[in-house]
Amino acid sequence: MDWLQVLVLSILQGLTEFLPISSSAHLILAPELTAWPDQGLAFDVALHIGSLGAVVIYFRHDLGRMLVSWWASLRGRGTDADGRLAWWVLLATVPVGVVGWACHDLIQDAMRSPLIVAAGLIGFGVLLGYADWRGRGRLSEYQLTWKQALWIGAAQALALIPGTSRSGITITAALLLGLSREGAARFSFLLSIPVIVLAGGMETLTLIRTPQAIDWSVLVIGALLSGISAYLCIHYFLAFIQRIGMQPFVAYRLLLGAWLLWIFW
Incomplete structure (x- = not known):
C-alpha cells in the first residue's frame, strides 16, 4: 500500500x-474504481479500531453512566x-450478531457486487x-422501549447487505418509531460500539488463523486517521443534524447509486 491509499481509505472509513x-x-468501490491493491484484513481491523476509539471517546461520559447503572x-x-x-x-445488537454469524460467508462472497451496492x-x-x-x-434515545430497541436492532441486521449503511438503516428505523433526528443519531452511534467490536473480533480471529506480514506503521497511521475523521464526523453530524x-445524504446516495448502475450495468 502506498501512503495515498492509506490516507484515502482511512479518512473514507472514518467518515462513512x-x-x-x-x-x-x-x-x-475504492479498489473497483482505482488500480489500488486490496488493503488486506489487518488494515481493515486497524480502521475499525480507529472508528471504535472515536465513538467511545466521544460518548465517554454517557458510556460511563450507562456502565455504572447497568x-x-x-x-x-x-x-x-x-x-x-x-x-x-x-438487546438491539442481538439480531445483527445472529445474522452476521449465520450469513458471514454469503455476505463476504456473494453480495459484494457493485450492482448490489447500487x-x-x-x-x-x-x-x-x-x-x-x-x-x-420528539423522543430521545432514553425514551425508547425494549420493543422499539429490538425493532431498530432488527433493522440494523439489514446493514450486512453492502450499500445499506448501518447508521442509515438504524436512523431510518428510529425516525419511523418517533425519535427525533438527534435521538435517532445518538442511539445509532451507541449501537455502533458493540457492532464494531463484534465485526473487529471476527476479522481478528480470521487474521490470527491466516497470519501475514504486518506493516505496523501503516496500521497505526490508518487507525489514527480513521479515528480522527470519525470523531469529527460524529461531532459535526450531531451539531447540524x-x-x-437527512435529505443531503439521500441525494448523495441516489446520485452515487445511479452512477454505479450506469458504469457497471
Missing part, C-alpha cells in the same frame, strides 16, 4: 462509518434511564428520505 451513506459501499441493575439495585439504555443497546444505496436511501420527511418525532436533516 457514521454518515448514513454506507462505509462498506465506499470501501468495496452494573447496578445486575446487582438488583433497580434500573434507571442510563441502565435501560445500556440494556437496549445490548441497489442498496438507492433503495434504502429512498426509505431514509421518507422517514426523515415523515418523521416529526436538526438543521440539515
Whole structure:
C-alpha cells in the first residue's frame, strides 16, 4: 500500500462509518474504481479500531453512566434511564450478531457486487428520505422501549447487505418509531460500539488463523486517521443534524447509486 491509499481509505472509513451513506459501499468501490491493491484484513481491523476509539471517546461520559447503572441493575439495585439504555443497546445488537454469524460467508462472497451496492444505496436511501420527511418525532434515545430497541436492532441486521449503511438503516428505523433526528443519531452511534467490536473480533480471529506480514506503521497511521475523521464526523453530524436533516445524504446516495448502475450495468 502506498501512503495515498492509506490516507484515502482511512479518512473514507472514518467518515462513512457514521454518515448514513454506507462505509462498506465506499470501501468495496475504492479498489473497483482505482488500480489500488486490496488493503488486506489487518488494515481493515486497524480502521475499525480507529472508528471504535472515536465513538467511545466521544460518548465517554454517557458510556460511563450507562456502565455504572447497568452494573447496578445486575446487582438488583433497580434500573434507571442510563441502565435501560445500556440494556437496549445490548438487546438491539442481538439480531445483527445472529445474522452476521449465520450469513458471514454469503455476505463476504456473494453480495459484494457493485450492482448490489447500487441497489442498496438507492433503495434504502429512498426509505431514509421518507422517514426523515415523515418523521416529526420528539423522543430521545432514553425514551425508547425494549420493543422499539429490538425493532431498530432488527433493522440494523439489514446493514450486512453492502450499500445499506448501518447508521442509515438504524436512523431510518428510529425516525419511523418517533425519535427525533438527534435521538435517532445518538442511539445509532451507541449501537455502533458493540457492532464494531463484534465485526473487529471476527476479522481478528480470521487474521490470527491466516497470519501475514504486518506493516505496523501503516496500521497505526490508518487507525489514527480513521479515528480522527470519525470523531469529527460524529461531532459535526450531531451539531447540524436538526438543521440539515437527512435529505443531503439521500441525494448523495441516489446520485452515487445511479452512477454505479450506469458504469457497471
